[in-house]
Amino acid sequence: MDTWKDTTATGGSGPLAGLRILELGHFVAAPFATRLLADLGADVVKIEPPGGDPVRQWGEQANGHSPWWSMHARNKRCLSLDLKHPRAREIVLRLAGRADALIENFRPGQLDKLGLGEAALREARPNLVIARISGFGQDGPYRDRASFGVIGEAMGGLRYLTNHPPEETDLPPSRVGISIGDSIAGLYAAFGVMSALWQRDRSGGAAKPFTLDVALTEAMLSMMEGTLPEYGVFGTVRQPQGSRIKTAAPTNAYPTRDGKWLLIAANSDPLFRRLARVIGRPELADDPDFSANPGRLRHVERLDAIIADWSRGHDAAEVDRILTEADIPSTLCFSAADIAADAQYQARGMVRELEDPLIGRVLHAGVVPHVPQAPGDIRWTGPAVGAHTDEVLNEAGFDADEIQTLRQEGVVR
Amino acid sequence: MDTWKDTTATGGSGPLAGLRILELGHFVAAPFATRLLADLGADVVKIEPPGGDPVRQWGEQANGHSPWWSMHARNKRCLSLDLKHPRAREIVLRLAGRADALIENFRPGQLDKLGLGEAALREARPNLVIARISGFGQDGPYRDRASFGVIGEAMGGLRYLTNHPPEETDLPPSRVGISIGDSIAGLYAAFGVMSALWQRDRSGGAAKPFTLDVALTEAMLSMMEGTLPEYGVFGTVRQPQGSRIKTAAPTNAYPTRDGKWLLIAANSDPLFRRLARVIGRPELADDPDFSANPGRLRHVERLDAIIADWSRGHDAAEVDRILTEADIPSTLCFSAADIAADAQYQARGMVRELEDPLIGRVLHAGVVPHVPQAPGDIRWTGPAVGAHTDEVLNEAGFDADEIQTLRQEGVVR
Numbered sequence: 001m002d003t004w005k006d007t008t009a010t011g012g013s014g015p016l017a018g019l020r021i022l023e024l025g026h027f028v029a030a031p032f033a034t035r036l037l038a039d040l041g042a043d044v045v046k047i048e049p050p051g052g053d054p055v056r057q058w059g060e061q062a063n064g065h066s067p068w069w070s071m072h073a074r075n076k077r078c079l080s081l082d083l084k085h086p087r088a089r090e091i092v093l094r095l096a097g098r099a100d101a102l103i104e105n106f107r108p109g110q111l112d113k114l115g116l117g118e119a120a121l122r123e124a125r126p127n128l129v130i131a132r133i134s135g136f137g138q139d140g141p142y143r144d145r146a147s148f149g150v151i152g153e154a155m156g157g158l159r160y161l162t163n164h165p166p167e168e169t170d171l172p173p174s175r176v177g178i179s180i181g182d183s184i185a186g187l188y189a190a191f192g193v194m195s196a197l198w199q200r201d202r203s204g205g206a207a208k209p210f211t212l213d214v215a216l217t218e219a220m221l222s223m224m225e226g227t228l229p230e231y232g233v234f235g236t237v238r239q240p241q242g243s244r245i246k247t248a249a250p251t252n253a254y255p256t257r258d259g260k261w262l263l264i265a266a267n268s269d270p271l272f273r274r275l276a277r278v279i280g281r282p283e284l285a286d287d288p289d290f291s292a293n294p295g296r297l298r299h300v301e302r303l304d305a306i307i308a309d310w311s312r313g314h315d316a317a318e319v320d321r322i323l324t325e326a327d328i329p330s331t332l333c334f335s336a337a338d339i340a341a342d343a344q345y346q347a348r349g350m351v352r353e354l355e356d357p358l359i360g361r362v363l364h365a366g367v368v369p370h371v372p373q374a375p376g377d378i379r380w381t382g383p384a385v386g387a388h389t390d391e392v393l394n395e396a397g398f399d400a401d402e403i404q405t406l407r408q409e410g411v412v413r
Numbered sequence: 414m415d416t417w418k419d420t421t422a423t424g425g426s427g428p429l430a431g432l433r434i435l436e437l438g439h440f441v442a443a444p445f446a447t448r449l450l451a452d453l454g455a456d457v458v459k460i461e462p463p464g465g466d467p468v469r470q471w472g473e474q475a476n477g478h479s480p481w482w483s484m485h486a487r488n489k490r491c492l493s494l495d496l497k498h499p500r501a502r503e504i505v506l507r508l509a510g511r512a513d514a515l516i517e518n519f520r521p522g523q524l525d526k527l528g529l530g531e532a533a534l535r536e537a538r539p540n541l542v543i544a545r546i547s548g549f550g551q552d553g554p555y556r557d558r559a560s561f562g563v564i565g566e567a568m569g570g571l572r573y574l575t576n577h578p579p580e581e582t583d584l585p586p587s588r589v590g591i592s593i594g595d596s597i598a599g600l601y602a603a604f605g606v607m608s609a610l611w612q613r614d615r616s617g618g619a620a621k622p623f624t625l626d627v628a629l630t631e632a633m634l635s636m637m638e639g640t641l642p643e644y645g646v647f648g649t650v651r652q653p654q655g656s657r658i659k660t661a662a663p664t665n666a667y668p669t670r671d672g673k674w675l676l677i678a679a680n681s682d683p684l685f686r687r688l689a690r691v692i693g694r695p696e697l698a699d700d701p702d703f704s705a706n707p708g709r710l711r712h713v714e715r716l717d718a719i720i721a722d723w724s725r726g727h728d729a730a731e732v733d734r735i736l737t738e739a740d741i742p743s744t745l746c747f748s749a750a751d752i753a754a755d756a757q758y759q760a761r762g763m764v765r766e767l768e769d770p771l772i773g774r775v776l777h778a779g780v781v782p783h784v785p786q787a788p789g790d791i792r793w794t795g796p797a798v799g800a801h802t803d804e805v806l807n808e809a810g811f812d813a814d815e816i817q818t819l820r821q822e823g824v825v826r
Binding site: 016176217 | 551560577621650746755781782
């Protein structure tokens with residue numbers, strides 16, 4: 001590890017200070033994994049094609065740059081490299097030789113075609129941890145199928161459940177609004193990389209280097225709680241429950257006078273007693289239909305209608321204040337504006353105002369998890385294509401003339 | 414590390430073999446984090462109240478046991494302890510003294526009241542990594558508020574987006590059907606613990622022990638992509654998009670003749686050309702309204718209606734086969750039954766049939782991430798309350814007489 005002390009200054013001061021990651025990623029999953037690692041202090045070198053990662057063009061653009069990118073690529077060093085150029089392989093291997101772990105999300109087989117399979121990478125760096133993220137995994141009958149985050153979410157079982165029951169709507173199941181399958185796969189990859197590195201490095205590097213084979217579908221399935229076990233035991237197929245929870249009531253989103261949705265989770269007997277008082281219907285807590293959870297579940301539609309009648313009579317801010325004072329778990333369904341204005345996020349440094357040289361003032365989510373003794377930091381925002389090409393190549397032993405030649409030949413940008 | 418070699422046999426053979434975790438958790442978040450660690454080979458000791466973790470009662474029950482628990486607590490050793498008993502503190506500290514990390518999700522302040530604050534825990538084990546999971550974090554104005562997974566999802570911004578646009582429905586935003594806010598917080602905790610342990614142990618234990626302060630809200634917010642940055646730059650508030658993706662078309666869930674939902678993501682020009690051919694409308698690929706993504710987005714309702722007309726004429730299995738053959742990213746929205754029957758999950762060991770001594774035959778999701786060189790394993794299913802009380806206390810130095818006394822006094826069960 002100590003051979004890299006000279007360049008750990010490019011990492012941060014969090015728990016991962018001193019860690020070196022090479023990213024061969026694009027879109028969401030692998031770059032999300034490396035964002036988490038970089039946030040905690042790792043030095044992440046991202047290899048991008050000359051045209052840049054497609055996420056640079058995603059979402060609304062400011063001066064031709066993406067605010068999403070500002071956060072997605074923060075704290076990373078970007079090297080622009082044409083992987084199809086014959087000289088690219090040598091550069092990737094040189095960089096892999098200096099890394100603790102490599103994270104990639106090419107289609108299975110793609111890197112092998114470029115001469116960058118696991119054997120070649122481990123020749124360059126025998127104890128390199130390699131995390132491979134793909135739609136369906138590195139083997140099996142679907143290995144070569146095309147995939148996206150939404151596919152992983154649907155095959156993992158999430159999309160099926162994200163809907164109202166068919167008797168309430170004929171609309172299709174809703175997307176959750178973000179590429180959550182990609183991000184969850186990225187989280188599993190980041191967790192897996194640190195697990196593999198812990199085992200490798202606690203023994204001074206004697207343990208074998210692990211490969212993490214993360215499939216979007218499997219990352220999603222791993223989160224699905226009792227869905228699969230219950231099917232195995234009873235043969236029952238869990239069905240969409242809409243806004244409610246099947247096993248407890250009341251817990252739902254209720255409308256307010258000003259057109260917002262307020263979430264209330266008063267699904268224990270003491271909480272329900274408090275809620276009944278707050279909505280001016282204290283007698284409900286002693287009504288046999290509602291006093292205990294089984295009754296509340298049986299009469300949930302009537303119960304929800306009573307609560308909605310009350311909530312519809314107030315603005316969201318007022319309902320929120322009343323329920324918070326009564327210590328009943330509840331919240332507005334936060335929009336981006338609500339998040340930006342929230343006192344707790346502000347107090348915890350979780351909404352950060354930054355100056356991005358490419359787009360000006362921007363807000364980022366803070367560093368998660370929060371580490372009080374060594375809070376990771378946002379050292380810089382998502383860089384321009386090739387912003388660190390020279391710096392990274394120089395560290396890897398290429399001199400200025402060589403770098404100029406590589407640029408002239410179109411290998412790097 | 415080597416002082417514990419005698420008991421590492423209780424862990425598994427994955428990348429985390431030799432790691433010792435103490436769980437003071439309940440419900441979903443902390444126990445989910447420790448499931449991930451145990452799956453990769455860690456020895457997890459879970460401290461439960463005499464009545465057991467409430468999840469034991471959640472969901473459908475088989476012989477009075479929960480299939481969800483079978484998976485949620487697999488590979489863990491369960492010790493039953495009444496934390497309110499005066500002698501409990503000594504036992505927790507003795508166990509903490511033998512652990513690498515402790516993971517808990519009590520309300521902030523609760524453990525301090527029991528004499529188990531960070532200072533006391535680190536007196537027992539100076540370099541203990543501590544992960545604390547809570548609704549809003551260990552400080553800030555909302556610290557003491559009641560919370561649940563759904564609250565974290567709503568305040569993190571996920572619930573607001575998980576809906577169809579208001580012009581399409583007046584139903585509330587849907588829940589995703591699982592406690593995803595809890596599980597994502599658990600994932601961040603597992604990742605954070607391994608990050609902290611990597612730094613601690615690579616230097617032979619010289620680095621300071623970190624605390625991970627994981628808030629459900631913040632874990633969720635950290636996943637929200639461009640939502641907050643775009644609000645910061647443009648002041649625009651991202652709105653729910655239902656089943657579509659705002660920036661690309663066609664990608665949606667389409668109905669089939671047999672009442673299922675099929676997801677199609679043909680949102681690049683070449684994919685759309687293939688799709689147009691497959692649905693018998695090849696001319697659409699050259700129609701200026703649909704040939705490129707901006708046009709497809711402008712006319713997305715007309716486009717989706719054309720695709721739905723086609724999908725409604727076929728059963729799901731048929732549509733699935735046709736699209737797979739054409740290499741168009743698509744999938745049925747998988748139910749539990751679809752997951753259990755899927756060839757790829759089977760080939761990858763991701764649906765495992767097990768014999769649970771408490772409930773009989775059950776299905777579990779496999780171990781994620783998959784580590785080809787050292788696949789973690791399901792060593793046992795979720796144990797009964799107190800199944801490992803004697804074993805764990807014995808390892809911690811209590812002899813049979815002492816354990817009997819503790820049991821008679823109601824300290825352990």
